[in-house]
Amino acid sequence: MGAHISVPMYQRAVPQRYRLVGLRCRNCGRVNFPPKGVCRYCGVGADFEECRLSGRGTVHSWTLIAGAGAPPEFAAEAACKGSYPVVLVELDEGPRIIAQMVDPPEEGPRIGMRVEAVFRRIYEEEGVIRYGFKFRPMT
Amino acid sequence: MAGRIIACATYVPFLRLTRAEYRKAWGRCAADISEKAVADFDEDAVTMAVEAGRQVLALVDAAGVRVLALASTTLPYAEKMAAGTVAAALGLPEKVTSVELGTSARAGTEALLSALALLGGEEATALVLAADCPAAGPGEDLDHALGAAACAFVLAAGSGGVEFEGAASRVTERLGERFVPRGAVRIRDVGVRTYTGEAYAATVGAVVRDLLERLGRRPGDYRYVVLPQFDGRQTASLGRRLGFTSEQMEAGLIFARVGDTGVCASLLGFCAVLEQASPGDRILVAGYGSGCGGQALSFVVREPVLRPPHGLHYWLERKRYIDYLHYLKLRLKEQLL
Amino acid sequence: MAIVGAGQTAFGDFPEKGVKELFAEAYFEMLKSVDKGLDPAMIEAAYLGCLSAGGGFQLGQLAPLLLGYVGLPHVPAVRLENACASGGFALYAAVCAVASGHFKVVLAGGVEKMRDLSGQKGRYWLGVSGDTEYERLAGCTFAGIYALMANRYMFEYGLTRRQLSLVAVKNHRHAVANPKAQFRRAVTLEEAMEGPMVAHPLNIWDCSPTSDGAALVLICSAELAREFTDRPVYVAGFGAAGDYLALHDRADITKLRAARKAARAAYERAGLGPGDIDLAEVHDCFTIAELLAYEDLGFCEEGKAARLLEEGHTSFGGRLPVNVSGGLKAKGHPLGATGCGQACEIFAQLRGQAVEPSRQVPGAEIALSHNVGGSGGTATVFIYRGGS
Numbered sequence: 001m002g003a004h005i006s007v008p009m010y011q012r013a014v015p016q017r018y019r020l021v022g023l024r025c026r027n028c029g030r031v032n033f034p035p036k037g038v039c040r041y042c043g044v045g046a047d048f049e050e051c052r053l054s055g056r057g058t059v060h061s062w063t064l065i066a067g068a069g070a071p072p073e074f075a076a077e078a079a080c081k082g083s084y085p086v087v088l089v090e091l092d093e094g095p096r097i098i099a100q101m102v103d104p105p106e107e108g109p110r111i112g113m114r115v116e117a118v119f120r121r122i123y124e125e126e127g128v129i130r131y132g133f134k135f136r137p138m139t
Numbered sequence: 140m141a142g143r144i145i146a147c148a149t150y151v152p153f154l155r156l157t158r159a160e161y162r163k164a165w166g167r168c169a170a171d172i173s174e175k176a177v178a179d180f181d182e183d184a185v186t187m188a189v190e191a192g193r194q195v196l197a198l199v200d201a202a203g204v205r206v207l208a209l210a211s212t213t214l215p216y217a218e219k220m221a222a223g224t225v226a227a228a229l230g231l232p233e234k235v236t237s238v239e240l241g242t243s244a245r246a247g248t249e250a251l252l253s254a255l256a257l258l259g260g261e262e263a264t265a266l267v268l269a270a271d272c273p274a275a276g277p278g279e280d281l282d283h284a285l286g287a288a289a290c291a292f293v294l295a296a297g298s299g300g301v302e303f304e305g306a307a308s309r310v311t312e313r314l315g316e317r318f319v320p321r322g323a324v325r326i327r328d329v330g331v332r333t334y335t336g337e338a339y340a341a342t343v344g345a346v347v348r349d350l351l352e353r354l355g356r357r358p359g360d361y362r363y364v365v366l367p368q369f370d371g372r373q374t375a376s377l378g379r380r381l382g383f384t385s386e387q388m389e390a391g392l393i394f395a396r397v398g399d400t401g402v403c404a405s406l407l408g409f410c411a412v413l414e415q416a417s418p419g420d421r422i423l424v425a426g427y428g429s430g431c432g433g434q435a436l437s438f439v440v441r442e443p444v445l446r447p448p449h450g451l452h453y454w455l456e457r458k459r460y461i462d463y464l465h466y467l468k469l470r471l472k473e474q475l476l
Numbered sequence: 477m478a479i480v481g482a483g484q485t486a487f488g489d490f491p492e493k494g495v496k497e498l499f500a501e502a503y504f505e506m507l508k509s510v511d512k513g514l515d516p517a518m519i520e521a522a523y524l525g526c527l528s529a530g531g532g533f534q535l536g537q538l539a540p541l542l543l544g545y546v547g548l549p550h551v552p553a554v555r556l557e558n559a560c561a562s563g564g565f566a567l568y569a570a571v572c573a574v575a576s577g578h579f580k581v582v583l584a585g586g587v588e589k590m591r592d593l594s595g596q597k598g599r600y601w602l603g604v605s606g607d608t609e610y611e612r613l614a615g616c617t618f619a620g621i622y623a624l625m626a627n628r629y630m631f632e633y634g635l636t637r638r639q640l641s642l643v644a645v646k647n648h649r650h651a652v653a654n655p656k657a658q659f660r661r662a663v664t665l666e667e668a669m670e671g672p673m674v675a676h677p678l679n680i681w682d683c684s685p686t687s688d689g690a691a692l693v694l695i696c697s698a699e700l701a702r703e704f705t706d707r708p709v710y711v712a713g714f715g716a717a718g719d720y721l722a723l724h725d726r727a728d729i730t731k732l733r734a735a736r737k738a739a740r741a742a743y744e745r746a747g748l749g750p751g752d753i754d755l756a757e758v759h760d761c762f763t764i765a766e767l768l769a770y771e772d773l774g775f776c777e778e779g780k781a782a783r784l785l786e787e788g789h790t791s792f793g794g795r796l797p798v799n800v801s802g803g804l805k806a807k808g809h810p811l812g813a814t815g816c817g818q819a820c821e822i823f824a825q826l827r828g829q830a831v832e833p834s835r836q837v838p839g840a841e842i843a844l845s846h847n848v849g850g851s852g853g854t855a856t857v858f859i860y861r862g863g864s
């Protein structure tokens with residue numbers, strides 16, 4: 001049983017999910033990601049221009065999702081891996097975002113670790129592969 | 140058909156399975172590998188192509204890409220454009236002329252030739268992406284060699300760079316050698332090694348000879364030779380029979396460390412060679428598709444290619460070993476739940 | 477406003493009872509608790525908290541279904557949903573309705589039926605109350621979100637694995653004497669530290685369970701209170717607030733701003749401060765959540781929650797006992813019922829009526845309840861004053 005995000009809804013988010021397109025507030029200049037109707041930073045800006053984020057950032061916090069507790073969409077992945085890391089990343093442009101971590105070091109993620117966004121399969125529903133970003137330790 | 144390669148990059152997944160794991164699981168390893176690269180749960184030909192593509196697009200302007208040639212025998216959908224996914228992820232212009240090739244492992248060299256042809260004489264660049272993660276039934280000998288990797292090339296019209304000199308191509312009927320029936324996802328063959336080995340040697344041998352003849356060259360004119368690698372011994376033995384020395388072959392022999400990478404079976408070695416070639420070096424690269432056909436391409440290095448910070452060596456050294464059980468779960472991931 | 481009646485089912489695993497039966501059980505217990513009796517015809521409105529309506533079978537118009545089941549089909553009733561804070565918001569809506577003067581006698585309650593669901597369907601419902609697109613569908617879970625907070629808190633303040641487990645040990649110890657609790661069994665520190673991992677650093681003992689249950693309170697205006705009982709419990713302060721739903725949008729993930737703002741409003745309205753609280757029921761959906769609550773509610777300074785716990789101040793017998801019911805952790809957490817279940821506990825405690833005398837907080841006069849939606853997208857805080 002999945003948390004149904006319809007294909008058209010996912011389609012609308014393709015620029016964010018595939019290449020981290022954010023919105024730069026024309027009032028305060030800060031980058032909102034994912035998009036907002038009103039700027040999350042100045043609280044008044046509602047006029048934005050698109051900008052592509054670098055995908056580089058720093059781990060603000062992390063966890064390991066154990067196999068048995070994964071959301072239904074990720075149950076097979078968790079069963080395969082035993083557990084998988086999830087990180088809250090502070091992107092270099094400012095916004096934070098949660099995503100899975102791929103290719104984690106043997107000792108696991110840690111706060112302050114530098115990461116970069118990679119393009120991966122996130123989950124699959126209705127036979128449609130949902131691609132998006134995850135993070136990988138930078139070297 | 141003039142043209143040149145101006146940049147290249149590679150991607151090899153993080154996970155590795157060793158020969159020793161096969162020995163533990165099956166008592167033997169049917170492939171001549173020391174280890175092979177394994178795509179992770181969330182990787183496929185499209186994500187690997189994007190990995191390689193992002194690296195070269197950091198070297199050239201994505202907006203200038205007019206041609207996209209995508210090669211893979213393992214695109215995630217049997218029908219649905221994969222080039223669009225890749226183009227969207229890479230931020231390529233929608234007006235790009237795209238082609239997708241992939242009914243055999245020869246799609247790698249086919250993509251290089253197609254991109255050169257589609258580019259014509261245009262002042263623009265073409266992006267060639269080759270990515271593959273072939274699989275066979277886990278109990279089959281065929282599966283032991285099957286690895287995963289991706290390569291990306293940026294091509295441009297005109298001379299300079301790594302200049303294209305010419306190509307030879309052949310196609311013929313050969314039944315029962317490495318095939319995936321429609322609707323299936325796993326490679327099969329009739330299991331007669333001498334038969335399939337002969338098809339490979341005869342076809343690749345013929346196109347290499349065709350190319351040498353067409354360009355009026357001898358084997359010794361090439362600094363580097365990269366033959367398609369579905370098996371280590373088979374490739375080395377064909378090279379010797381064609382008159383190439385191990386010095387010419389060595390730099391492009393990657394098989395033992397990644398396995399059979401399908402459409403990258405010669406392109407990955409080609410990238411390894413491009414990373415070290417010097418002006419004046421000639422490079423011969425051949426492709427092979429089962430069932431069957433061959434292609435051979437000749438290049439001369441005028442100036443070195445642009446390379447991303449991480450070359451093939453980096454990707455080969457960046458790895459984590461998994462055990463056979465983990466590998467089996469990855470191979471059976473559709474049936475896990 | 478005053479609470480003059482309260483009823484709740486035990487929280488736990490009740491295969492023989494559905495949403496309607498659970499609701500009815502709480503309703504009849506509430507009726508019995510009204511010292512001078514209640515004519516049900518006096519009930520003017522009902523506010524009910526519920527997330528999943530028993531696995532989604534009645535997401536629309538659940539409230540009239542339940543009211544009709546107990547013979548009150550004509551009462552205007554509404555289901556409110558703010559995930560785990562649904563009950564708190566039902567209570568908040570009821571209190572506001574009475575405070576406005578529009579209604580004089582209303583019901584606030586909640587119900588949840590979670591134990592009918594397979595593990596997979598249960599995880600579905602637990603995973604639709606964060607920012608579904610950017611949390612759950614990034615592979616994170618509800619426990620995972622709190623784990624991100626816990627790891628960051630550990631990094632910033634040096635909180636240890638052992639200190640997290642002490643929350644579970646305390647709340648399980650409290651639940652032993654509570655007949656309404658799901659887990660009436662103590663847990664040792666060793667056990668609590670070594671449970672199977674759910675989302676690092678949180679193990680199974682750091683997580684509240686899924687539960688069945690219902691809870692209801694009867695709210696009336698202060699002037700009417702003595703018509704129902706000589707021992708009303710007054711709602712002295714109440715506050716509710718929100719925050720960005722997604723953890724990624726919050727500047728500081730070791731604080732719940734919604735809870736802080738709700739607490740400030742409640743304290744201000746009551747004219748009281750954290751030092752006045754004799755007893756608190758806080759939202760310990762995960763062990764880390766109870767520690768964050770100490771700081772958000774002003775029980776201690778930032779970064780000092782573990783010390784407050786370790787020194788025993790929040791244990792039964794301490795100066796500010798927290799979750800003497802067992803909390804969400806051990807009493808149970810039937811999402812929609814939780815917020816009003818806290819009010820039921822406080823109603824009993826402030827009237828000196830905790831069923832097992834061994835768990836009665838002696839002399840308690842001022843109490844607080846704190847209910848949080850998901851990871852802190854919403855929160856309510858109530859301050860109660862005993863009326864005797």
Ligand SMILES: [Zn+2]
Nearest residue numbers: 025028039042
């Ligand atoms: Zn702004």
